[in-house]
Amino acid sequence: MSVAASALHGQVSQARPRSTTAAANAAPARVALLGTGTVGGAVIARLSSWRGTALGERLSLVHVANSRRAAVGLDGLAPEQAVAILADSSQASALSDIASALEGDGARVVIDATASEAVAEQHAQWLAQGIHVVTACKIGQGTSLARWRAIREACAQGASGYGDSATVGAGLPLLRSLRELQAGGDRIHAIAGVLSGSLAWLFNHYDGMRPFSALVRQARDAGYTEPDPRDDLSGEDVRRKLLILARAAGVALDAGDVEVSSLVPPELAILSRDGVDAALPALDAPLRERYAEAYKNGEKLRFIARLERHDDGRVSARVGLESLPGDHPLAGGAGTDNKVAIWSDRYKVQPLVIQGPGAGAEVTAAGLLDDVLRLVG
Numbered sequence: 001m002s003v004a005a006s007a008l009h010g011q012v013s014q015a016r017p018r019s020t021t022a023a024a025n026a027a028p029a030r031v032a033l034l035g036t037g038t039v040g041g042a043v044i045a046r047l048s049s050w051r052g053t054a055l056g057e058r059l060s061l062v063h064v065a066n067s068r069r070a071a072v073g074l075d076g077l078a079p080e081q082a083v084a085i086l087a088d089s090s091q092a093s094a095l096s097d098i099a100s101a102l103e104g105d106g107a108r109v110v111i112d113a114t115a116s117e118a119v120a121e122q123h124a125q126w127l128a129q130g131i132h133v134v135t136a137c138k139i140g141q142g143t144s145l146a147r148w149r150a151i152r153e154a155c156a157q158g159a160s161g162y163g164d165s166a167t168v169g170a171g172l173p174l175l176r177s178l179r180e181l182q183a184g185g186d187r188i189h190a191i192a193g194v195l196s197g198s199l200a201w202l203f204n205h206y207d208g209m210r211p212f213s214a215l216v217r218q219a220r221d222a223g224y225t226e227p228d229p230r231d232d233l234s235g236e237d238v239r240r241k242l243l244i245l246a247r248a249a250g251v252a253l254d255a256g257d258v259e260v261s262s263l264v265p266p267e268l269a270i271l272s273r274d275g276v277d278a279a280l281p282a283l284d285a286p287l288r289e290r291y292a293e294a295y296k297n298g299e300k301l302r303f304i305a306r307l308e309r310h311d312d313g314r315v316s317a318r319v320g321l322e323s324l325p326g327d328h329p330l331a332g333g334a335g336t337d338n339k340v341a342i343w344s345d346r347y348k349v350q351p352l353v354i355q356g357p358g359a360g361a362e363v364t365a366a367g368l369l370d371d372v373l374r375l376v377g
């Protein structure tokens with residue numbers, strides 16, 4: 001395991017105050033929004049609700065794109081018209097166009113509301129150019145350690161900030177709490193909890209009677225799952241979140257250091273995305289069995305992530321389905337609640353516990369825009 005107890009503490013978002021010229025101070029921040037699906041759509045709705053308010057004055061939406069098209073308005077697109085303008089646009093979506101669309105007075109921000117590897121690959125380049133990146137996508141910080149390091153180095157190089165609150169807990173104050181504890185001198189000892197909003201919702205609703213696959217479809221239609229729900233069911237989304245938390249806690253784990261127990265049977269894992277919906281019933285029998293066993297013992301199924309720093313310096317990290325006593329602190333919660341316990345120097349015996357909705361378009365969009373406002377000052 002490549003665990004370095006190196007100086008990984010501290011917030012990634014180390015933005016320099018926006019430009020020092022009077023003109024730039026008066027100018028609204030220029031924002032490019034990538035992704036207009038569940039989360040991106042809610043960002044647009046929130047920006048629309050701010051029109052004519054002091055918050056709305058601080059941001060100018062100059063670029064909106066999905067995977068196919070882009071719309072640019074150098075003087076700012078009216079958020080409430082952005083979706084229609086994008087639908088009519090003949091401009092192809094190209095990541096190489098974004099830096100020039102952001103040129104002008106004011107801070108520059110890219111909001112990543114995609115699940116795209118290609119977009120995540122660009123984060124470091126934008127940051128190195130002084131463009132802040134605010135992301136709901138975990139691929140930037142939650143996959144390889146090399147990419148995570150590149151993002152941190154690019155923040156330092158460009159004096160730019162990386163807003164990552166929405167990547168874990170959909171904006172719950174999880175990363176912020178970890179960073180503040182360390183800024184106050186604490187070392188993080190362990191983290192355990194429910195980090196998936198969709199899996200929380202599934203196991204809060206599953207009663208062993210309705211097919212699990214029907215609930216998965218419902219969670220997907222409600223906007224809680226990843227675009228491909230196998231990313232949730234396989235534990236991959238939770239692995240990414242645990243890696244982001246671990247790295248923020250000063251533990252330089254690589255993806256392979258996390259032991260992951262997937263819920264996805266091999267016959268579902270091998271399918272192309274188009275075939276997934278029809279094959280979801282492959283989940284039903286194994287989960288009915290797990291549920292029946294837990295029920296017999298008076299226990300509840302919960303998908304748990306655990307990170308532990310042992311006294312001898314070893315670190316263990318794992319994610320998977322656990323059967324917990326009904327009154328276990330991590331078995332509580334409702335809806336999409338994430339529930340995360342953090343042990344540190346000051347919370348040695350009783351952990352700090354943070355709980356709240358961990359998926360959903362509105363909370364995630366709010367978390368993204370909170371980060372944007374924090375970064376642009």
Ligand SMILES: NC(=O)C1=CN([C@@H]2O[C@H](COP(=O)(O)OP(=O)(O)OC[C@H]3O[C@@H](n4cnc5c(N)ncnc54)[C@H](O)[C@@H]3O)[C@@H](O)[C@H]2O)C=CC1
Binds near residue numbers: 040
């Ligand atoms: N749904 C939720 O509750 C939460 C989602 N997230 C994250 O938010 C991200 C987006 O999730 P959803 O909105 O649910 O997905 P979605 O599938 O509804 O939307 C994704 C959007 O990204 C666009 N896109 C893909 N490649 C692009 C590219 N190269 N350039 C521009 N746009 C591109 C798609 O066209 C689409 O508009 C994911 O990374 C997810 O992990 C994070 C927290 C909560």
Ligand SMILES: N[C@@H](CC=O)C(=O)O
Binds near residue numbers: 167195224226
């Ligand atoms: N699919 C994710 C969405 C938020 O990150 C989840 O279920 O938690």
